[in-house]
Amino acid sequence: MPDATGLELIAHELRDADGESVLGTVFMHGRATVIAEPHRVHGVLEHLKDRGYSFLASLHGCDYYPEEPRLGVLYELLDMHEVDRISVKARLHLDAPHIASVVDLWPGANHPEREVYDMFGVVFDGHPDLRRILMPEDYEGFPQRRDFPIGGEPVLFTYNEENYGKSQ
Amino acid sequence: MSATSDYRRREESITLATESAGQGETHELLTLNIGPHHPATHGVLRLLVTLEGEIVRDIKPIIGYVHTGIEKTCEDKAYWKVIPCVERMDYLSYYFNAMAFCGAVETLLGIEVPPRAQYLRVIHLELNRIMSHLVWLGTSALDLGAMSMFWYCFRERETILDLFEMSSGQRMHTRYFQVGGVIEDIPQGFEKKLAAFVKDMPNRADQYAALLEQNEIVLQRLRNVCPLDEQTLLGLGVTGPLLRAAGNPWDLRKAEPYSSYDHFEFKIPVGTVGDNYDRFRVRHAELYESTKIIDQALQGLPEGPHITTDRKVALPPRHELATSMEALIHHFKLVTEGFRVPAGEVYYPIESPRGELGCFVRADGSAKPARVHMRDPSFVNLQATAPMVKDAYIADLIATLAMLDPILGGIDR
Numbered sequence: 001m002p003d004a005t006g007l008e009l010i011a012h013e014l015r016d017a018d019g020e021s022v023l024g025t026v027f028m029h030g031r032a033t034v035i036a037e038p039h040r041v042h043g044v045l046e047h048l049k050d051r052g053y054s055f056l057a058s059l060h061g062c063d064y065y066p067e068e069p070r071l072g073v074l075y076e077l078l079d080m081h082e083v084d085r086i087s088v089k090a091r092l093h094l095d096a097p098h099i100a101s102v103v104d105l106w107p108g109a110n111h112p113e114r115e116v117y118d119m120f121g122v123v124f125d126g127h128p129d130l131r132r133i134l135m136p137e138d139y140e141g142f143p144q145r146r147d148f149p150i151g152g153e154p155v156l157f158t159y160n161e162e163n164y165g166k167s168q
Numbered sequence: 169m170s171a172t173s174d175y176r177r178r179e180e181s182i183t184l185a186t187e188s189a190g191q192g193e194t195h196e197l198l199t200l201n202i203g204p205h206h207p208a209t210h211g212v213l214r215l216l217v218t219l220e221g222e223i224v225r226d227i228k229p230i231i232g233y234v235h236t237g238i239e240k241t242c243e244d245k246a247y248w249k250v251i252p253c254v255e256r257m258d259y260l261s262y263y264f265n266a267m268a269f270c271g272a273v274e275t276l277l278g279i280e281v282p283p284r285a286q287y288l289r290v291i292h293l294e295l296n297r298i299m300s301h302l303v304w305l306g307t308s309a310l311d312l313g314a315m316s317m318f319w320y321c322f323r324e325r326e327t328i329l330d331l332f333e334m335s336s337g338q339r340m341h342t343r344y345f346q347v348g349g350v351i352e353d354i355p356q357g358f359e360k361k362l363a364a365f366v367k368d369m370p371n372r373a374d375q376y377a378a379l380l381e382q383n384e385i386v387l388q389r390l391r392n393v394c395p396l397d398e399q400t401l402l403g404l405g406v407t408g409p410l411l412r413a414a415g416n417p418w419d420l421r422k423a424e425p426y427s428s429y430d431h432f433e434f435k436i437p438v439g440t441v442g443d444n445y446d447r448f449r450v451r452h453a454e455l456y457e458s459t460k461i462i463d464q465a466l467q468g469l470p471e472g473p474h475i476t477t478d479r480k481v482a483l484p485p486r487h488e489l490a491t492s493m494e495a496l497i498h499h500f501k502l503v504t505e506g507f508r509v510p511a512g513e514v515y516y517p518i519e520s521p522r523g524e525l526g527c528f529v530r531a532d533g534s535a536k537p538a539r540v541h542m543r544d545p546s547f548v549n550l551q552a553t554a555p556m557v558k559d560a561y562i563a564d565l566i567a568t569l570a571m572l573d574p575i576l577g578g579i580d581r
Contacts, residue, residue, distance in 0.1 A: 029275050029514050057517065058526050058543035076515050076543070080416075080459055083423045087515065088432055108405030111551050134232040136291065143240055146538075150244050 002084060007032040010048075010086065029086065030166070037115055038090040042100040043133075045075060045088060049105055051079035053086055059112035062118040065146035069093040071120055075102070092122060101127040117143035195431050197225065204233045208311055208566045211576030212564040213550075218431030224563050227554045229259040242540040246506030247273055248347060250540060254527070255341045257542055258578030260303055261287075263296040265542065266345040266439040268527035272516035273347045276509050279478055280482040283347030283470040292335070292344060294426070294458040298369065299328045301451050301458075305376065307447075308570035312389050317379060319343070324372050327365050329566060333359050345569045347507075349475030362466055369459045373403075377452065387445070394558045394568040395443035404555070405548040408523025409450045410572065420519035432464045444564075447571040454469045481507050507536040515543075522546050522573055546579040 002010060004027040011025045011034060017149040021040040026033040036044045058076040069091040076087050090099060101124035102109045113124045114133040124130055132139060141148060203214040212233035218226040238257055242250045254269045255262040267289060272539040274281060281289075282366060295448040306321030329339040335354050336342035344350055380386045411418055419436045421429040437453035439446025439563045478496040488495035501507075519528040523545030530539040556572075557565045 018207060027402075027514050031514060033513070042207060050185060055402060058515065058528070058541075060528055060541045060543065062513075062528075062530055062539045062541075074515075074528070076528075080418055080423075087514075107403050108548055110415075111547060115547075132232075132234040136232070146243075150240060166366055 001030050003027075003085060004032075007034070007086070010051075012035065013049055013051075014044055018043055022053040032085075033087045033089055036088050036090050038092050038099050041075075041088065041090040042102060042105075045077070045102055046105060048077055048086065052082060053084070055080055056106040056109055057085070057114065057134065059102075059109055061116035061122060061144065062148070063089070063120060063144065063146045071097055071122055073099055073116060073122055092128075097122045098125055099123070100125050103127055119143070154159075175392075186497055190447070196220075198505060201333065208568065210307060210574060213569075213574065213576055213579075217565070219562060222563075224557050224560055224562055224565050225544060227557055227565070229550055229553060231550070231576070231579050233301050233580065234576055238581050241439075242537060244536065247509060247537060248506055248533050249503075251341050251345065251347075252341065254540065254542065255579050256341065256577065258520065258522070258525070258544060258546065258575045259340070260300045260575050261296055261520050261522070261525075263292050264518060264525050265527075266343070266514055267293060267427070267530070268518050268520075268525050269540070270345050270347050271518065272514045272527045272529040273537075274532075275508060275513050275514045276529065277347070277435065277481060277507075277518060279348055279476050279481060279526050281349055281427070282471045282476060283428065283471045284353075285474050287465045287469050287477075288350050288354065288474060289345060289427050290429065290432070290475055291348075291462055291469075292332070293464075294461045295328050295331060295467070296515060297458045297521045298455055299325050301455055302328075304451060304521075304570075304573045306519055307568075308326075308573075309386075309569040311566050312385070312386055314380065316388065319493065320376065320379075321374070328367075331358065331365065332363060334361065346573050347476060348478060351475070353474040355484060357367070357424050359466060359469075362462070365429065366463045366466065370576065373452065373455045373459075378449065382447075389564070390445040390448055390571075391443065392441070393444045394560050394571075395441050395446075396552060396556050397442060399443070400555060401552060404524065406552050408520070408545050408549070409449060409454065410442075410523070410549055410552065412437065413439035413446035413450045415440055420481075420517055420524060423519070426516075426518055429461075431468070432461045434458075434461050444567055446572045451573075508533065508535050517543070520545055522575065522578070523549060542578075544581065546574040546578040547581075550574050 007025050007027050011022050014022045015135055020042055021036060021037055021044050023037055024035040052112050055078040057078045060074055062072040064070055071092040073090050074087055101113055113127055116133045117130055118135050119142060133167050198218055198219045200217045203209040203219055204212040214230040216222055238253050251266050254265045257265050263517035295304040302321040302325045306318040309317035332342050333339045335358055336344040398416050401411050401414055415438055417436045419440045434457045437450045440451050483502055484495035484498050489499055511531055511533040513530045515526055515528045517524050525545055526540040528561050529537050532538040557568050
């Protein structure tokens with residue numbers, strides 16, 4: 001992990017390359033996070049990739065309900081030579097959950113991006129094959145969002161099929 | 169020239185991937201569905217395979233058949249009740265799932281795990297790694313037609329499961345790891361039985377090698393079959409034995425030691441070309457290295473508590489409940505509400521038998537996690553199937569899938 005100072009230096013570097021790319025930095029529990037502007041996250045990641053953080057360890061989503069902007073996409077980057085990790089976070093509003101795909105930088109981002117789309121409804125622009133991956137193709141709604149109820153899915157069994165929903 | 173060698177000569181004279189797909193009358197493409205219920209897919213994995221004759225031209229994995237929404241369920245559970253849920257993700261490496269989650273929560277809480285608990289964790293993690301590799305070896309050999317390997321591997325696996333039963337009362341999904349340490353100290357007789365296993369295991373691994381290493385069929389099926397180079401693997405996010413088979417010695421136990429792994433001496437087996445044979449050899453060599461780690465951990469097992477003494481996180485010992493009012497209150501609070509974790513986010517990666525298993529936990533200050541995500545290595549590694557098996561025989565697809573070692577419980581979560 002870069003320390004708190006190292007993180008600021010990286011943030012400076014990113015701001016030098018693109019003035020509006022970094023919204024802030026968080027250093028907590030030894031974990032360095034760059035909060036990136038969602039429209040410029042591709043450039044930020046590309047810069048960090050060229051800087052040595054060349055391995056995309058994980059890509060996942062998070063719902064920050066009731067905070068705004070609600071959705072978050074997190075990229076965990078790894079520098080295998082320096083054994084150093086940094087994470088990049090982009091926060092998106094529910095009404096326009098669009099972000100650039102990074103499949104062109106890391107082909108391995110394909111499945112994780114599909115999962116984030118499936119679970120949170122984040123649209124990755126430029127993804128070659130953005131379909132649901134874990135849920136059925138015709139499924140409606142995004143189950144990992146915080147306002148999606150647990151147990152909201154009625155379970156039908158053949159034995160109670162006829163009486164389902166009727167009062168006893 | 170004997171009939172066999174003539175056959176071999178003709179077989180080797182066939183060149184693959186020289187003609188472009190789907191041209192002319194003889195090059196009709198066939199789309200074949202394999203799975204989701206097929207013994208060779210090692211779980212409910214469905215593959216859409218485009219074939220030209222017997223040669224695979226394209227492959228699309230379709231997953232989600234065992235998606236049970238565990239990550240969603242975790243958001244509705246107190247932190248200590250999440251452990252049994254995450255254990256059921258990758259069902260062959262339950263100790264690793266628990267370790268990743270507990271490690272993440274411990275980082276958020278900022279609590280120290282006592283040395284004895286760290287060593288006990290290492291012992292169980294490495295036993296679990298051997299167990300997982302044994303299941304992989306047995307079932308993969310079965311896919312190649314070597315029936316007896318399955319029985320031998322499952323014999324040793326049985327010994328490991330007996331050890332798990334001794335320490336935790338469960339053979340699988342043991343819930344042995346807790347936030348702050350392990351639930352109970354190891355019982356009497358455990359060390360003796362474990363020492364016997366550690367002594368026995370290298371010989372058993374030698375026997376597996378003797379059965380497979382000089383087996384003409386196994387060598388023909390594995391050597392130079394479906395290799396994939398290091399750079400492609402890194403781009404695809406592949407970690408674990410698959411990456412090490414291609415020559416990259418990346419192992420989180422060495423690179424970013426957690427749970428006292430830096431106290432032990434062990435080597436990281438690496439391959440050279442990254443074909444199926446290297447994948448097989450790397451995992452087989454890891455059986456010896458894991459045994460070495462267990463031996464060292466057992467010899468140097470420190471005395472002391474097996475779980476943190478922080479009563480806000482760990483349950484008080486049973487005898488204190490009868491004498492201490494405070495212990496009773498702590499017990500009541502932990503069992504009813506659970507402990508609260510200060511707000512924050514953490515990503516805790518560990519080296520599972522299949523690669524980097526990372527647990528992302530977001531805490532919002534309450535007693536339940538706001539988000540639990542597992543970066544499961546099988547889910548990411550599965551993407552490497554298509555580039556690996558492109559322009560290979562369909563029979564080699566089965567062998568490659570076995571050497572990939574995907575666990576569908578971890579993929580679908």
